[in-house]
Amino acid sequence: MRERNDGSGPAVSTAGLVKAFGDNRAVDGIDLTIEPGMVFGLLGPNGAGKTTTIRMLATLLQPDEGTATVLGHDVVRDADEVRSRVSMTGQYASVDEDLTGTENLVMIARLLGYDKAGARDRAAELLDAFGLADAADRQIKNYSGGMRRRIDIAASIVVPPDLIFLDEPTTGLDPRSRNQVWEVVRALVADGTTVLLTTQYLDEADQLADRIAVIDHGKVIAEGTSSELKASVGAGALHVRVRDGDRREEARAMLERSLGVSVNLESDGISLSARVDDALRVPAALTELNDAAIEVTEFSLGQPSLDEVFLALTGRPAEEIEPDGRPNADEPAEREGATL
């Protein structure tokens, strides 16, 4: 572990960041502070403004309004300094499909100042570490989705950056490949690199991110740790199963009375569920059931899932607003923004 940030300032700091494409305010006043060494997740559906935000921070787009500093450097005025400290891994496999894995990494190493022999050594070392040694001399267009994502990340750490932007690193990947990308992210963090990742997957943000900002329509609608976000929605989800289905109605009435919330009957005929605001009232309610000789075979009081968090924050479930989950569907307006 090493300190990759000079000084004590935040790794990323933005104030009132705005980017519009025509009438579409893709990013509409985003304020973020990201401390060095953490994994920060930008969570939101397609078109929420995640990619546009990350592209501004990586100096690929200039903000229309507001300011952003990365590792203490302004992304517009000190763009070159920012570029020498960060790496960007886009939704697109941003390596050259026509070239082989080795050729791509050698090219990037050369561009970063390695001499020819050094570049070849570095490329071989990276391919080996990323499990791509056997595919080193194949063109990228013959790589599987997971391999592509890994070579893309490998290309981003030819010179390990202080801050890495991962734009939807696992979109469209199978579970094994996704786990491999997660492993890489964890290795990066263990090494002291700050990671800013965007994702549409709630469990990914939950798994990886120390802090999460939920973005919708170009604005941050909630920010905090995964637990904080969940806590802001309510204490949790109560699930109770009774042995005797005939007594379920009775149990429901008792629970509703003692918890003060509505209780749902599940389709299995023996389960009940409820969203509770005050978890401390749950033990008393269960005791009441016990006293009435209603036998409970199973109960759980869990934190709400991030899906529930998203629903509570936006009024829409996360799934409904990502109809296809295609990897490249985010913010088409941005790609088509410039025309002749």
Place this chain on the structure above:
Amino acid sequence: MTDSTADLIATDGALADGKLKSVLAVRERPPRPSGVTASLTFGWRAMLKIKHVPEQLFDVTMFPIMFTLLFTYLFGGALAGSPTEYIQVLLPGILVQAVVFITMYAGMGLNTDIKKGVFDRFRSMPIWRPAPMVGLLLGDALRFVLASIVVLALGLIIGFRPEGGPLGVIAGVALTILFAFSISWVWTLLGLVMRTPEAVLNTSMTVLFPVIFASNIFVDPATMPGWLESVVDLNPITHLTSAVRGLMGGDVAASDLVWVFASSAVLIAVFAPLTMRVYGRK
């Protein structure tokens, strides 16, 4: 040749955990490369692309061969008395046409890179800003030279006899390539601002076709209606063709050379900064 393995899916391996730690632990931050090194690296990339996708050389070899043979034998008799007479006038023009047509691919290549996201990576790296563009043009230089060799070799076989000798011929090719580099900046700008590679290609073709044909490449402008003759006289391609004919024929007019240098300078002065401006902003 294409990779024999192109149709095979590469085999996947496993992450090597310990090795992952050690590749990340590298502290070395090599000194920043010069603009020349960066440009040459992108030029190397262009060569690799030709190596992996050799089909793209079809345009720089087959088209010039087709045009040279077609025009020489179809029109030679009618326009100059015989194909052998005609090729003496036509060949420098066909060379200009072949090379200038190839410049279109610069814009298309750039646009494809943008669509595939490769340019995002380059733009997020601390390198000399024009390097990716200059590298693309270096790759084009190889195409220009190849097309020139093909046209000249074929011309010599079917009877082209340049009186300016080898030096005159080389000077003519060099002048053509200089102009090609200059006009390429127009297409790189298009490549940056347009939506699809196809749109870039269509637009550049629409511009290039009239510019190339409304010149003195194929026929003597004196045979054209007066208004067209004045247009042809203003066309830089006309002066380039005259200059290349002059250099290869051992008798070049200074005014044609001045025209070519001046129009090249104007093209670069206008379109290179515009390209870089759009590139920086995009």
